[in-house]
Amino acid sequence: NAVPGVAKLHPYLPGKPVDELARELGLDPKDIVKLASNENPLGPSKAVLTAIEAELSELTRYPDGNGFELKSALSEHFALTAEQITLGNGSNDVLDLIARTFLQSGTNAVFSQYAFAVYPISTQAVGADLNIVPARDYAHNLDAMAAAINAQTRVVFLANPNNPTGTMFDVAEFKSFMSKVPEDVVVVLDEAYSEYVSDENYPDGIELLPLYPNLIVTRTFSKAYGLASLRVGWAASAPEIADLLNRVRQPFNVDSLALAAAKAALQDEEYLAASKELNSKGMAQIIQALEARGLGYIPSKGNFITVDFARETSEINQSFLKQGVILRPVANYGMPNHLRVSIGTQEENQRFIDVLNEMELDG
Ligand code: PMP
Numbered sequence: 246n247a248v249p250g251v252a253k254l255h256p257y258l259p260g261k262p263v264d265e266l267a268r269e270l271g272l273d274p275k276d277i278v279k280l281a282s283n284e285n286p287l288g289p290s291k292a293v294l295t296a297i298e299a300e301l302s303e304l305t306r307y308p309d310g311n312g313f314e315l316k317s318a319l320s321e322h323f324a325l326t327a328e329q330i331t332l333g334n335g336s337n338d339v340l341d342l343i344a345r346t347f348l349q350s351g352t353n354a355v356f357s358q359y360a361f362a363v364y365p366i367s368t369q370a371v372g373a374d375l376n377i378v379p380a381r382d383y384a385h386n387l388d389a390m391a392a393a394i395n396a397q398t399r400v401v402f403l404a405n406p407n408n409p410t411g412t413m414f415d416v417a418e419f420k421s422f423m424s425k426v427p428e429d430v431v432v433v434l435d436e437a438y439s440e441y442v443s444d445e446n447y448p449d450g451i452e453l454l455p456l457y458p459n460l461i462v463t464r465t466f467s468k469a470y471g472l473a474s475l476r477v478g479w480a481a482s483a484p485e486i487a488d489l490l491n492r493v494r495q496p497f498n499v500d501s502l503a504l505a506a507a508k509a510a511l512q513d514e515e516y517l518a519a520s521k522e523l524n525s526k527g528m529a530q531i532i533q534a535l536e537a538r539g540l541g542y543i544p545s546k547g548n549f550i551t552v553d554f555a556r557e558t559s560e561i562n563q564s565f566l567k568q569g570v571i572l573r574p575v576a577n578y579g580m581p582n583h584l585r586v587s588i589g590t591q592e593e594n595q596r597f598i599d600v601l602n603e604m605e606l607d608g
Contacts (some may be wrong), residue, residue, distance in 0.1 A: 249350060250369035257362055261571050272569055278596045280587040281573040283408065283438075283549045285471035287523060287590075289506075290516035293472065296509035297502050308501035315499075318508045319479060323451050328484040331491055334498045336437055336465040336478025339490070340402070341367045343461060343480070346493050347399045347431050348373035355393050356402040357385040359410050359578050361435065364402040373399075383543050383551075384412035391425035401426065404435040405450075406442060409575045409585045411545020415446035416453075423457055431486070434462045437478075438547035440469035440517065441524055447546075451481050458483045461490075468548060469520045470510040475503040524548045527588035534598040538606070549587045551575060554606070558584050561604070568600045 260281030267274040316327040333339035340363050348354055350372035356364045358380040365375050376398060378390045385403060394401065403422075406413045414422075419434075426432055434450040450462030461482040467473040477499055480490060499507075510516070531550055535542050541553035554561055562574050562584055573585040586597060 248370075248372055250372045254366055254369050255362075255577065257366060258574075258577055260573055261566070263571070266566060266569065266571060270567070270569060277569045277571065278589065278593045279571040280549075280589050280593060280597055281571045281585075282473070283468060283547065283587045284473050285468060285520055285548075286527075286588070286593060287471055287516070287520055289471055290510060290513045292509045292513040292516070293506045296505040300501050300505045303501055306501070307497055308499065308504055310496040312499055312504055315477075315504045315508050315511075318511050322511055323481065325451065325454075325481055326484065329454070329481050329487050331480040331482070331487050331494065332499045332504075333478040333480070333494070334503075335467060335476040336435070336463045336480075337363050338476070338498055339463050339478050339480045340364065340433070340435070341370075342490050342493050343400060343431065343433055344368055344371050344373070346489050351397060352399045353395070353397050354400040354402060355390055355398055357390060357407070359383055359407065359580065360385075360402060361404050361408050361437075362577065368400075380410075382412075383410040385414055387414060387418050387422040391422055394426060394430060398430050401430060401432045402435065403432065404437070405448065406438045406546040408437065408547065408549070409551050409573070409578055409580070409583075410543050411438075411547045411550060412543065413442065413444065413447065413546040415444070416448035417446070419448040419453075420456075423460070426459070428459050430459060432457070432460050434460060436462055437465045437468055439464065441521060441548050442546045443521075443525075444546065454481060454483070458485070461486060466507045466510055469517055469524075470507070471516065471520065472503070472506055472510055475500075475506050477503045477507040523590065524588050527591065527594050530591065530594050531586060531588065531598070534601065538601060540606075543583075549573075549585050551580070551583045551585045553583055555582060557581050561606075564604060565597075565600055570597055570600050572597075 263277045312332045344367035353374040353376040354368040355376040465478040
């Protein structure tokens with residue numbers, strides 16, 4: 246007797262945990278390389294560890310349900326007001342809040358083929374319909390997405406860069422898209438990977454907020470800020486939208502360690518710069534190896550790259566696993582010939598490259 250839509254859900258498939266594979270292979274977890282979940286390979290920032298330690302004596306108390314300090318830090322950093330911010334238990338939680346606030350049975354959410362897996366989960370969980378638009382060269386086809394909006398559409402999800410494809414649309418394309426969207430349709434610009442983008446034509450959603458009262462920008466501390474385990478994400482929007490999201494939000498959805506860690510991470514500019522630099526070097530290292538091997542890939546602006554093996558990849562993925570390298574199959578996204586590789590440290594990337602180079606791929 247589940248609510249309509251739930252029976253049709255496909256569960257989210259997380260990357261295989263390191264400990265699980267280590268047990269299966271009888272290896273030390275230190276010998277496993279996980280390049281499967283677009284995590285930050287640097288490990289946590291020292292400032293974050295210090296901030297968490299300072300919070301430990303307060304574990305018996307509820308966290309600040311309004312996240313006052315983190316919101317203050319975010320509003321100062323991004324020139325927003327605290328009333329524009331909604332905090333989430335990871336940005337997944339924020340995406341889910343948006344679905345619960347704006348979608349219900351009889352409405353639909355528009356998103357692209359190859360879009361992030363949480364959009365259909367949150368949409369179907371509230372009984373709304375999926376309005377999926379074919380991609381163009383793996384990227385969002387924004388013209389087709391605008392054309393797909395109908396009278397029942399309440400939300401459009403856009404990821405920029407997109408996961409799992411790493412594709413990006415530019416500011417002119419985004420503005421042209423927004424000019425075609427009715428004002429009563431909420432546009433969610435998911436910028437989970439924005440910190441990695443150096444392209445000068447990247448549309449920074451937070452800067453564009455004053456132009457669009459129906460825009461919600463989502464960001465996360467899970468990627469470039471290195472806090473995936475602590476689950477902190479947030480949305481920036483017009484205060485009217487933030488007010489609605491905050492009514493639906495559970496009061497203590499972000500715990501006190503996560504609040505303190507996120508604030509410290511935001512202020513640790515050196516760590517962020519190191520994350521970006523490691524990522525661009527690692528991306529170049531992996532691309533060079535793929536090209537040397539004659540493999541296709543989707544050019545990516547994120548901290549991952551999706552490789553085209555030109556054949557079904559289950560066995561290839563299994564061979565990587567047997568050698569202790571965890572990659573991310575994307576067959577559940579309708580991409581059975583691809584595997585997604587997160588950018589790791591130089592050594593981790595080299596492990597991937599060495600296993601790749603030993604692999605028989607001809608014929
Ligand atoms: N959006 C996109 C496009 C993502 O790839 C991810 C992480 N896989 C998220 C949102 C959610 O990240 P988190 O919940 O850790 O903030």
